[in-house]
Amino acid sequence: MGYRDGRAEPTGRTLHRVRTATAVLLIGAGASALAWPSATVRVLGLLFGLNLVVTGTIRAGLLLVVPGYPRLYRIAGVVGGVLTTIAGLICLRSIAVSVVLLIVVVTAGWAVNALLGTLLSPDGAAESRSTRYVVAGSALLVAAVIGLIRPELEPATLVRIGGAVLLCAGTAQLVRSIAGLRVAYRAQV
Numbered sequence: 001m002g003y004r005d006g007r008a009e010p011t012g013r014t015l016h017r018v019r020t021a022t023a024v025l026l027i028g029a030g031a032s033a034l035a036w037p038s039a040t041v042r043v044l045g046l047l048f049g050l051n052l053v054v055t056g057t058i059r060a061g062l063l064l065v066v067p068g069y070p071r072l073y074r075i076a077g078v079v080g081g082v083l084t085t086i087a088g089l090i091c092l093r094s095i096a097v098s099v100v101l102l103i104v105v106v107t108a109g110w111a112v113n114a115l116l117g118t119l120l121s122p123d124g125a126a127e128s129r130s131t132r133y134v135v136a137g138s139a140l141l142v143a144a145v146i147g148l149i150r151p152e153l154e155p156a157t158l159v160r161i162g163g164a165v166l167l168c169a170g171t172a173q174l175v176r177s178i179a180g181l182r183v184a185y186r187a188q189v
Contacts, residue, residue, distance in 0.1 A: 019177040026170025033163030037156035040163075045091065045098035052088025056081045099155045108144070139168065 033040045060081025063074045091098030143161050146153070 016177055016181050019173060019180070023170045023174035023177055026166050026173060028170075030163045030166030030168075030170055033159050033166065037159040037163070040159045041099055041155045042095060044102060044159075045095040048102045049088050049091030049095070049098045052084050052091060054088075056084030056086075056088055059084065103155065103158055139165070 058081075060078045063069060063077040063081065069077070087101070091101060143165050146158075146161060
């Protein structure tokens with residue numbers, strides 16, 4: 001089997017390597033956030049502001065010059081791109097504003113991921129209600145709720161919460177990767 005464009009589908013070993021690499025990155029990011037929360041806040045605030053400037057500028061620029069988009073889509077996209085760029089410039093001017101905006105975006109994303117992780121399994125219907133997805137989704141939802149209802153918390157505290165979430169997610173991913181490798185090895189023997 002392969003993709004429509006002729007590429008081969010990833011093998012079990014390739015998926016294992018990707019999952020393992022992702023797990024190691026998550027564990028490293030989580031440990032770094034726990035070890036240096038204040039530095040992490042500043043770096044993330046700066047990167048978030050830069051990301052908004054670059055993304056907004058590229059989006060507005062491309063929609064101005066690339067043909068084939070409906071007029072209303074172009075107008076909305078250019079306006080959205082300009083507003084995103086302005087938000088990024090504001091974030092770069094004040095890292096504190098960037099951090100607050102980032103916290104709102106991240107915690108909202110955690111809430112969505114938690115609900116999806118709890119209700120739907122990425123591995124298919126057979127595991128859709130498995131304990132690990134319910135526990136992981138519930139923990140992520142608790143972290144999101146804390147971030148959204150307690151905006152007065154120090155950003156470093158929220159970074160610690162996020163670091164703990166990344167550390168747990170990375171560890172769970174690594175365990176899952178090792179278990180998948182064991183299953184694949186047993187199937188070959």
